Amino acid sequence: xxIPLLLLCIPLASAIxxxxxxxxxxxxxxxxxxxxxxxxxxxxxxxxxxxxxxxELQYDMxxxxxxxxxxxxxxxxxxxxxxxxxxxxxxxxxxxxPATTSKHVYALVFFMxxxxxxxxxxxxxxxxxxxxxxxxLPIYFIGxxxxxxxxxxxxxxxxxxxxxxxxxxxxxxYVYLHTDVAGAHAWNYNAMIQAAQALQPQQQYFVxxxxxxxxxxxxxxxxxxxxxxxxxxxxxxxxxxxxSGIMLKMGVFGIIHWLFAMxxxxxPSVQQPVLILALIGILYASIIAIQQRDYKRLIAYxxxxxxxxxxxxxxxxxxxxxxxxxFQSVSHGLTVVGLLLVCDIxxxxxxxxxxxxxxxxxxxxxxxxxxxxxxxxxxxALPLTSSFIGEFLIFNGLFSYSPLIMGxxxxxxxxxxxxxxxSYQGIMLGQHTANTTATIPKAHYILLTVVMALIILLxxxxxxxxxxxxxxxxxxVHTLKPGI
Amino acid sequence: MIALFIxxxxxxxxxxxxxxxxxxxxxxxxxxxxxAALASNYWAWQHPxxxxxxxxxxxxxxxxxxxxxxxxxxxxxxxxxQRASHNHQSFGTDLSSLILFALAGGLLLTAFQNLxxxxxxxxxxxxxxxxxxxxxxxxxxxxxxxxxxxxxxAFASALLLFGIALLYGGAASFDINAIQAYLNAQANLPAFVxxxxxxxxxxxxxxxxxxxxxxWSPDVYEGAPMAITAFMSTVxxxxxxxxxxxxxxxxxxxxxxFWISMLMAFAVLSLILANxxxxxxxxxxxxxxxxxxxxxxxxxxxxxxxxxxxxxxxxLIMYTASYMLSGLGAFAILVKHGDVISDYAGFAKRNPTSxxxxxxxxxxxxxxxITAGFFSKYMVFVLLLSSSVSIWVSVIAxxxxxxxxxxxxxxITQLYSKTAEEPKGPIQTDNNWIALLCAxxxxxxxxxxxxxxxxxxx
Numbered sequence: 001x002x003i004p005l006l007l008l009c010i011p012l013a014s015a016i017x018x019x020x021x022x023x024x025x026x027x028x029x030x031x032x033x034x035x036x037x038x039x040x041x042x043x044x045x046x047x048x049x050x051x052x053x054x055x056e057l058q059y060d061m062x063x064x065x066x067x068x069x070x071x072x073x074x075x076x077x078x079x080x081x082x083x084x085x086x087x088x089x090x091x092x093x094x095x096x097x098p099a100t101t102s103k104h105v106y107a108l109v110f111f112m113x114x115x116x117x118x119x120x121x122x123x124x125x126x127x128x129x130x131x132x133x134x135x136x137l138p139i140y141f142i143g144x145x146x147x148x149x150x151x152x153x154x155x156x157x158x159x160x161x162x163x164x165x166x167x168x169x170x171x172x173x174y175v176y177l178h179t180d181v182a183g184a185h186a187w188n189y190n191a192m193i194q195a196a197q198a199l200q201p202q203q204q205y206f207v208x209x210x211x212x213x214x215x216x217x218x219x220x221x222x223x224x225x226x227x228x229x230x231x232x233x234x235x236x237x238x239x240x241x242x243x244s245g246i247m248l249k250m251g252v253f254g255i256i257h258w259l260f261a262m263x264x265x266x267x268p269s270v271q272q273p274v275l276i277l278a279l280i281g282i283l284y285a286s287i288i289a290i291q292q293r294d295y296k297r298l299i300a301y302x303x304x305x306x307x308x309x310x311x312x313x314x315x316x317x318x319x320x321x322x323x324x325x326x327f328q329s330v331s332h333g334l335t336v337v338g339l340l341l342v343c344d345i346x347x348x349x350x351x352x353x354x355x356x357x358x359x360x361x362x363x364x365x366x367x368x369x370x371x372x373x374x375x376x377x378x379x380x381a382l383p384l385t386s387s388f389i390g391e392f393l394i395f396n397g398l399f400s401y402s403p404l405i406m407g408x409x410x411x412x413x414x415x416x417x418x419x420x421x422x423s424y425q426g427i428m429l430g431q432h433t434a435n436t437t438a439t440i441p442k443a444h445y446i447l448l449t450v451v452m453a454l455i456i457l458l459x460x461x462x463x464x465x466x467x468x469x470x471x472x473x474x475x476x477v478h479t480l481k482p483g484i
Numbered sequence: 485m486i487a488l489f490i491x492x493x494x495x496x497x498x499x500x501x502x503x504x505x506x507x508x509x510x511x512x513x514x515x516x517x518x519x520a521a522l523a524s525n526y527w528a529w530q531h532p533x534x535x536x537x538x539x540x541x542x543x544x545x546x547x548x549x550x551x552x553x554x555x556x557x558x559x560x561x562x563x564x565x566q567r568a569s570h571n572h573q574s575f576g577t578d579l580s581s582l583i584l585f586a587l588a589g590g591l592l593l594t595a596f597q598n599l600x601x602x603x604x605x606x607x608x609x610x611x612x613x614x615x616x617x618x619x620x621x622x623x624x625x626x627x628x629x630x631x632x633x634x635x636x637x638a639f640a641s642a643l644l645l646f647g648i649a650l651l652y653g654g655a656a657s658f659d660i661n662a663i664q665a666y667l668n669a670q671a672n673l674p675a676f677v678x679x680x681x682x683x684x685x686x687x688x689x690x691x692x693x694x695x696x697x698x699x700w701s702p703d704v705y706e707g708a709p710m711a712i713t714a715f716m717s718t719v720x721x722x723x724x725x726x727x728x729x730x731x732x733x734x735x736x737x738x739x740x741x742f743w744i745s746m747l748m749a750f751a752v753l754s755l756i757l758a759n760x761x762x763x764x765x766x767x768x769x770x771x772x773x774x775x776x777x778x779x780x781x782x783x784x785x786x787x788x789x790x791x792x793x794x795x796x797x798x799x800l801i802m803y804t805a806s807y808m809l810s811g812l813g814a815f816a817i818l819v820k821h822g823d824v825i826s827d828y829a830g831f832a833k834r835n836p837t838s839x840x841x842x843x844x845x846x847x848x849x850x851x852x853x854i855t856a857g858f859f860s861k862y863m864v865f866v867l868l869l870s871s872s873v874s875i876w877v878s879v880i881a882x883x884x885x886x887x888x889x890x891x892x893x894x895x896i897t898q899l900y901s902k903t904a905e906e907p908k909g910p911i912q913t914d915n916n917w918i919a920l921l922c923a924x925x926x927x928x929x930x931x932x933x934x935x936x937x938x939x940x941x942x
Contacts, residue, residue, distance in 0.1 A: 063933070144901075159889060173866055
């Protein structure tokens with residue numbers, strides 16, 4: 001009963017504790033709370049297999065009676081998948097923040113984890129929206145105060161995201177006003193799904209596009225991506241990790257949990273345009289990534305390309321495609337965080353994130369080279385890494401929709417190999433030009449090893465995540481099938 | 485009802501302070517008496533006796549008790565803001581009596597049952613403000629502000645009076661219930677009665693600064709002394725709006741709804757004009773004037789939606805409470821630090837707590853969760869979408885909200901920006917507890933929206 005509430009309160013309590021205590025305690029507390037995140041993720045994973053009744057995984061409390069708003073949380077297999085991602089990647093991010101950072105940053109990061117977990121747990125339409133917008137505030141303030149991001153970048157990021165959110169609010173309120181629970185309107189999940197599915201096709205179309213705009217901006221999907229490269233590059237590393245590792249998965253979750261469930265009848269008619277947009281995004285982002293000289297920018301574009309593949313998997317509306325998209329969400333979270341950790345080390349220890357200024361690091365830091373190579377292979381989706389499982393399932397699903405689209409999306413694998421391997425070669429191999437006396441702290445080695453281990457482990461034993469993904473995908477496709 | 489007497493008595497007492505030389509104590513006396521007024525409202529809430537004194541001229545039912553309490557609470561906060569303003573007028577007889585009479589006018593505007601009381605309330609609210617807007621004797625801007633406000637306000641009052649006269653000509657009574665009965669009984673209204681209704685509504689649009697009658701607002705707000713602008717933009721505008729709400733919802737309701745499309749056009753025009761004008765402002769007083777016009781337009785959307793259930797009333801309470809709190813919080817910062825936007829670069833380094841309070845107030849104005857402003861905007865959208873108003877009005881409202889978010893966030897970015905040069909002024913922590921109080925109140929209401937947004941359930 002209280003488990004979802006506890007899951008939500010732990011990061012919030014962590015944020016408040018870190019903020020209230022003097023700065024000397026921040027180091028200890030941050031490690032402690034990162035540990036609690038990992039413990040909570042293991043606990044809920046065990047629960048998934050041994051939970052006796054589903055009532056333990058639900059929580060409901062009246063909040064704003066006059067507007068029919070409840071604090072309603074549920075821990076379904078789908079949300080469990082994303083909570084595992086949030087806790088895991090979140091703790092890695094917290095542990096990777098440089099020790100000299102102000103305690104306010106740690107508090108903001110934990111507050112963001114609270115808001116992100118709220119998005120994944122919310123069963124109440126307006127509560128989902130509130131957490132969605134709330135997650136934007138900490139990352140905005142992190143970018144504002146603790147980075148050199150320009151005002152233009154931050155403003156564009158904030159206003160563009162809120163544009164999507166407001167459009168989503170319009171769609172959600174529209175559906176809310178069509179709900180009918182004992183004569184009154186209700187925000188709860190089942191009522192909203194029922195009401196939305198009962199709408200006329202024209203209305204469903206409107207609801208789809210107004211809500212999808214928010215997710216398209218968040219992911220980002222071409223052509224709503226113009227905020228992404230600048231924001232990813234100018235944020236501090238932990239900010240970019242939060243954005244690309246977890247925040248964009250809010251979009252994936254929203255599409256599956258809310259959009260597909262609410263308007264399944266609209267999906268067949270929107271599949272093609274969305275898949276085409278995703279394809280254009282993949283090819284566009286990959287080609288630009290190949291030309292990048294700045295490694296962080298390259299990672300930003302690579303992330304856009306990978307997200308395009310995830311969207312292709314989602315909109316194939318095929319059980320394996322969706323399962324692959326879910327699996328790939330977790331895997332992409334791990335690989336992109338790994339790549340950003342490497343980029344962080346390159347910039348702060350070796351002095352530059354421009355590929356041409358680096359080179360030959362393999363000779364002086366062999367273990368770093370191994371870790372970097374494994375994470376790169378994870379990004380390229382080599383078999384034995386987790387990304388391969390996800391991409392294989394996605395392409396399988398895509399093939400049953402359209403072999404042509406699958407072929408074009410498959411080009412992304414080749415292009416991905418090009419830019420990832422070329423940048424690896426430029427950074428690690430070849431002539432010595434990098435700072436050879438750099439020392440990488442043990443903590444960073446440990447984090448990178450953990451990420452690499454997880455990528456390979458999930459590649460060899462995907463069952464833990466795959467089970468959750470499969471059960472979520474099958475329940476979803478049952479709701480989609482009547483529409484198709 | 486008793487609150488009204490307390491406030492008027494307080495005003496008279498303040499006048500006597502000049503004669504009997506206790507001007508030093510008038511601030512404390514006012515503070516205590518306003519708290520007493522709030523307490524009397526609370527007592528009246530617990531002991532509801534529907535009494536309509538003075539031949540049905542004023543009536544303080546539950547809704548009026550809540551609304552007048554909001555106005556009184558805002559004035560209490562304002563007292564402290566005025567005291568903290570850096571070139572403030574001392575709180576002697578002039579200022580205190582005028583403000584208290586203005587507040588009394590505001591209370592009359594919430595509780596009127598008769599159009600003559602409405603007129604008295606409008607004049608009682610506006611005339612002290614005409615004087616106070618011009619009260620900064622050394623500033624030509626202040627004189628200009630007072631003069632503009634006087635001329636345009638008098639013009640609006642004349643329109644109001646003419647509208648009241650025409651309505652009386654049709655309904656043969658000033659009482660709003662009698663007028664409502666008359667309007668309901670007529671299948672076709674005579675043209676002069678329609679004219680009267682329209683004139684009345686236009687006069688209200690002047691008072692709450694809705695386009696195209698808003699042109700006085702930025703100039704008057706900019707010229708008037710800072711604390712007076714704070715009072716005008718929060719308490720005075722809200723009180724006028726309560727009267728607007730009462731007239732339209734109680735008196736002018738169905739079946740004659742020809743005036744709704746006119747108000748809809750005004751609201752859409754205000755939203756577009758106000759938000760686009762606010763984008764280019766370099767002075768915060770003007771920016772808040774335009775943002776106030778945008779908020780008035782949102783409040784007008786509550787009227788346009790014409791929903792009769794508790795939702796309209798709850799939305800009104802929530803929106804005006806969050807608007808007044810965020811406005812007072814913002815002005816609490818402005819009175820200490822001036823109104824030029826470029827002075828606020830790097831503000832957060834000098835005054836982190838004030839920057840936090842200011843940011844929360846701005847986020848509430850923008851309508852970001854989890855402040856009170858979010859729930860206010862959300863309730864307005866639900867009202868709009870569940871009415872028969874075209875969906876394009878909601879879309880325009882959303883675009884306007886988005887433009888608003890842009891300039892509010894731009895201001896927050898300015899507050900937290902890193903400046904290369906030395907910060908202006910001594911680096912001291914600014915004990916701006918009023919702003920912090922407003923910010924915390926906004927967050928608390930945002931966390932517990934049921935407290936203000938769920939009072940009425942009829």
